[in-house]
Amino acid sequence: MHEKLSRRDLLKATVGATVAASVLSTGTRHIAKAFAQSASSGTYYWVAHVGPGDPYWAVVQRGVQAAGKALGVKAVFEGPSGYSPPKQADMVNAAISAKAAGIVTTSADPAVIRGPLQRAAQAGIPTIFSDTPPPKDFAATFANGTPIAFVGVDVRIAAARASAKLVPLLEKGANVVVVNHEPGNRVLEIKTSGYIEGITSLDPKVDKLVIGEETTKAVEIMRAYLQKNPNTKAIFTLGALGTHAAVKLLDEMKASNDKIRVVGSDIDDVTLDAIKRGRVVSAIDLQQLGFGFLPIALLYLYNNYALDPNDHIGAGGTVDAKNVDFITKLAKQGFR
Template sequence: MKKFKIILSILVICFMFATIVACGNIEKPTSADTNKVEGSKTETAKAVKDDAIYYTIGMNINIPYWQDHKKGLEAAAAELGVKAVFTGENGNDAANQINIFEQVLAKKPAGILVSPIDPEGMIPAINKAIEAGVPVVCIDSDAPKSKRLTYFGTGNYEAGYAAADILAKAIGEKGEVGLLTIPGIFCLDERQRGFEQRIKDKYSNIKLVSVQNDEGDPTKAASVTSQMLQAKPNLVGLFGDDAASGVGAAAALREGNKLGKIKVVAFDKDSAVLDLVEQGSIEATMVQRTFTMSYYALKFLNDYNNKSVKMATDMKGINPLPQLVDTGIMVVDKESAKKFK
């Protein structure tokens, strides 16, 4: 009997090991279209039609920031066995992004992930999709007044709030500072609001003396930073709350022989920014979990379609998803920059 128990135990362990190995085998996506991702057909996605496609609609999609979003989308699509397409507005033209959304909606997709440039302007399009039975999740930038199911992304007000603390420490909690941003984009407006509020609440000896529009372009960021330096010669710090601002600000400071003297806090983690942080030219950069946003947002959409997300009681017409998921922020400084390369 004892011998039988030992043999049985060995068989159970072998079965468990085989099961674990089998579950860990994930097929990589293959597609001729670099913007279309196809996963292997799996049981998870069987409730979604074979020809159904999920779409991600971004903004300013050619900047490095969106590469991790695409990787997250690819990984989730491969695991779920669904098709996904990454598209969007090449710049920050809100009207064109809405047109792209309408074109995607006409294709009757399985679902849409969108980063709205103009949340208010995007409301009718999002609501139209929801009413047509196409689920919509916001990523990166939210449209909280719309009928979107949920938001996956950074708590941008909190990120701006934290950036103020980092810059304040770098400049000794006193002096004049400037801000580079793109006005009218909800996520950036929230970062600016958090930054300004924190300075107002805690740092009475810090004064925000200039806010400039860099248009999401490093060249423009360099130009407006140079103008800021001339107009505000006592400037001691800069916060760039969009992905293009850090590199542009650093270029202008280098040209003006003030690199390292005027402290800079940037946003996001393209290679040029990380190099500048590692060199000590930029004090720190606020890094978002971009892969996580798209990866889990697509999984939530697919679960929603497959009715895999349930509530404690059956309440028809009630959205079972959380209203928002804050994916957090990581502060990258000189000591930690190498980890993100």
């Protein structure tokens, strides 16, 4: 006698098979120790260093919610209201105390997240990093039979692709500035190096400027910088908050699009509109909906079918005048 499968059962099977097929290749797929961890009905926690008030993380949250709904599990996205690795660490510790079925987190500040990750491993809670890759020693030090993997993109490559769009638009030796809204965030330093790599052929003069997370203050900091450095030819931003400030300032200055070029990171309405009207040349599309969904699905597969999660690293996309209309449609649907 065969039991009838519900639509949710079918969906779970489909998601599991799709993720397993796309992420766990034949050469690298392997089964964890038999019954390494029993199937869990506990809550899956996705804990970031910034909460969903940031447009970028709001999309990640939607991915987490979609995974929970698809798999029939409780999946929660959390993060502090502003950039704060210490508060992030507190939230991870709270998830451990709540006996989480699995934890997804970032390593914006490895020194701060190290302790909570040790505790998660000791408690037998599987952990996946997303958005920000863990330092190389994390897996070897903390695994102890409990998987640690990374789901994200190589932001260095993604940033280099976006900044390379400026090569035909700038002269050799051009003055450029990278504006940072979250100083101390390791992934933003990696992104900065990628931007510079993409325009290496121009032998540019590169400055770095800390602007903070408050748009009005960021605008004034950049205004003062440009008054002092009138030969600046390009601004590179490291997130939507920086792009908002750069676009607002240049619009207020009534600067022509070719006077100061802008390359941004992360997709939202302001960035997409600025690309459409030529104010922003290109922006990194990290496709972060997948950062929310995929780690939860991988933890589900590990808990229920003893499939060890492997790293899943993409290259990230670029949005420019050629594809901005299509990406705008996706953004309106909440997928960017």
